[in-house]
Amino acid sequence: MNWNIIVTSLPGPGCEYRLLHELRAMGKFHTTEFKDVCMGYVEDVTNFLEAIRQAETDGSPWIKDLGRVIPVEKTFHFIPETLVEQLKEAVTPYVGRISGGTFHVRLERRGLIGQVISPEVERSVADHLFALAEKEGHKVMASFKDADYIVAAETVGHECGVSLLTRDLRQHYSFVKTG
Known part of the structure; x- marks a missing residue:
């Protein structure tokens, strides 16, 4: 799979599922064999990061499930x-x-x-x-x-x-x- 983003969810029941549900609205994301680690591809990395920042600013509930994001070059x-x-x-x-x-x-x-x-x-x-x-x-x-x-x-x-x-x-x- 072509990928340019790594996202981790915080540990806990349902965190990865809820996070993945939201991420799939922004790009092509899937779980990996490693717990709480998702890989994905987005067309525009800056727009993706801005969307997450906006969700954080808006207090979107799913943002509490987000661990970290690494854009990949x-x-x-x-x-x-x-x-x-x-x-x-x-x-x-x-x-x-x-x-x-x-x-x-x-x-x-x-x-x-x-x-x-x-x-x-x-x-x-x-x-x-x-x-x-x-x-x-x-x-x-x-x-x-x-x-x-x-x-x-x-x-x-x-x-x-x-x-x-x-x-x-x-x-x-x-x-x-x-x-």
Whole structure:
């Protein structure tokens, strides 16, 4: 399936069902094999985020079931042995967008326990971005507290989605956050 959004629901009876019911009015969404995790495709990510923000502002009841939303810029299929190299390739274009300031890499792994070690992947991808930035003469620093940028990688089984979340995006849409 083509997807560009990951949405998690809060745990609890009926939360995922109610959330999925509302999301399906905004795009093509389905549950995954992982509890409280939905994947979807929307035509316009900004309009989708705005619709959720408006529902939040209006106090729509279903918004209480929403955990978080991650818009995804690029997706790919992987096997554990290729994930790091594929992620490095996917995030290489981000170095120009991170041209100054602070960032960190966050991998939310679902499945593949013991096969994909999130901290190792995060460190390897971050080192790759640091090396690229230095090569291009950009000054960047790591920060895990309110970074200017978060490189977000979300795996669902053998599928991975990646995006660059700016501080402005995260502040404007409080539900866009990494796990």
